[in-house]
Amino acid sequence: MIQSNQLLFFFSALGAFNGFLLSLYFAINAKNKKFTNYFLSLLLLVLSIRIVKSVFFYFNPHLSNIFIQIGLSACVLIGPFLFLYLKSVMENEKPNWKIHVIPYLTAITIIGFFYPYVEHHEVWSRWIVNAIYFQWFIYIALSLKYLWPVILKLKKKESLQKLDFWFLSIYLGVAFIWLAYNFALYTSYIIGALSFTFILYLIVLLLIFRKSSDSTFFHEKKKYQNKEIDKKMLDEIGQKLSILIEKEAFLNSNFTLEEAANELKITKHLLSQYVNEILGKSFSNLIKEYRIEKAKQLLETEKNYTIESLGYDCGFNSKSSFFTAFKKITGLTPAEYQKSSLK
Structure with missing residues (x-):
């Protein structure tokens, strides 16, 4: 060689x-x-x-x-x-x-x-x-x-x-x-x-x-340690988030924490802290809940929707993710919920 x-x-x-x-x-x-x-x-x-x-x-x-x-x-x-x-x-x-x-x-x-x-x-x-x-x-x-x-x-x-x-x-x-x-x-x-x-x-x-001294690369810090959000900022984030939810931005399947933070003009970390500490859940779970609420409304009012297309329209990327989230949050499948709402 x-x-x-x-x-x-x-x-x-x-x-x-x-x-x-x-x-x-x-x-x-x-x-x-x-x-x-x-x-x-x-x-x-x-x-x-x-x-x-x-x-x-x-x-x-x-x-x-x-x-x-x-x-x-x-x-x-x-x-x-x-x-x-x-x-x-x-x-x-x-x-x-x-x-x-x-x-x-x-x-x-x-x-x-x-x-x-x-x-x-x-x-x-x-x-x-x-x-x-x-x-x-x-x-x-x-x-x-x-x-x-x-x-x-x-x-x-x-x-x-x-x-x-x-x-x-x-x-x-x-x-x-x-x-x-x-x-x-x-x-x-x-x-x-x-x-x-x-x-x-x-x-x-x-x-x-x-x-890097400021890097959290591949490590999770103790969440939000010594970083409390003042009341004025809490109220401001709450109001802005409500407006964003009213606009149903969550129906976009690519709606992420980063995109929401950009819309609210705050950092991802601050929004994540607010959702975790004030609302008591993760951002992804919060979005899932809003999507399921929207799905429930459509199941109660719309008869021409197929359940699969309804999941996509509510922001889910697949039929399986929609069914799993719906069952976890409501305890029922979409079909079961639709039947119960029509009674």
């Missing part, structure tokens, strides 16, 4: 190894951000497994076919974990991870059992790998929704917060690696260099943000 190849191998393998360490770091520190860090940890883990396979396969073509199969199979979870991480962070609630992980994990396990890579190279290269990369792309596209607030900031030339940079880096890093796998002529060379750069960049970002 010539010297340049040795250097390439070293830095490529180092990038993947650092990815494993970073994955372990976030898994250990998951308690600081509840479930969100678990998704980030698993994203980095499956990404590192795939990168290790590419790097070592290039330098050792006789690599065990089982290892190759594991490396390729790991790709089926990269997209879902990227989506789950961004969704859990932006919506500040635990998503239903099972529907995004278990079906794919089951499917790739069954396919691997009946069509092992060692006996079906052509099937894997022609169909299975292409299907995995297509699924990965779909989740990259779906994840873009949760970066939209950051994109709007860039369009408006607003300053980005530390976490905005972090989320953008995660998303773009995964997207560029997908592009390299799909369009690069010398995949192993590019992925090795790109993965090393990506992981190193994340580590540098993490170190910078963690050392």
Whole structure:
């Protein structure tokens, strides 16, 4: 192996190894951000497994076919974990991870059992790998929704917060690696260099943000400690929030804490503190309650609505999230509530 190849191998393998360490770091520190860090940890883990396979396969073509199969199979979870991480962070609630992980994990396990890579190279290269990369792309596209607030900031030339940079880096890093796998002529060379750069960049970002004295990066402070809102501000926030609710801004499915704070011309932290301390609930639960109240009104007065379309019109992103929230808040399904209201 010539010297340049040795250097390439070293830095490529180092990038993947650092990815494993970073994955372990976030898994250990998951308690600081509840479930969100678990998704980030698993994203980095499956990404590192795939990168290790590419790097070592290039330098050792006789690599065990089982290892190759594991490396390729790991790709089926990269997209879902990227989506789950961004969704859990932006919506500040635990998503239903099972529907995004278990079906794919089951499917790739069954396919691997009946069509092992060692006996079906052509099937894997022609169909299975292409299907995995297509699924990965779909989740990259779906994840873009949760970066939209950051994109709007860039369009408006607003300053980005530390976490905005972090989320953008995660998303773009995964997207560029997908592009390299799909369009690069010398995949192993590019992925090795790109993965090393990506992981190193994340580590540098993490170190910078963690050392920042005013940063709450990946840590939850004791909520609102020593920061009481004066009565005048309480009244002002209450009045502005009432106006916002009357305008039914919550019917927008993308209505977030940040958007509400911008409308009220206060900080996100101040609005979150008000909702938590004065109203006694989280912002996401508050919005859900208003959406369910709107849904109840429509169920009582409108007969031409389908229950599914009603959920979307009330601001929910899916039928399942609408049904779950409605049942949790009212104790009834939408259909049951509609029947009871007509009696």
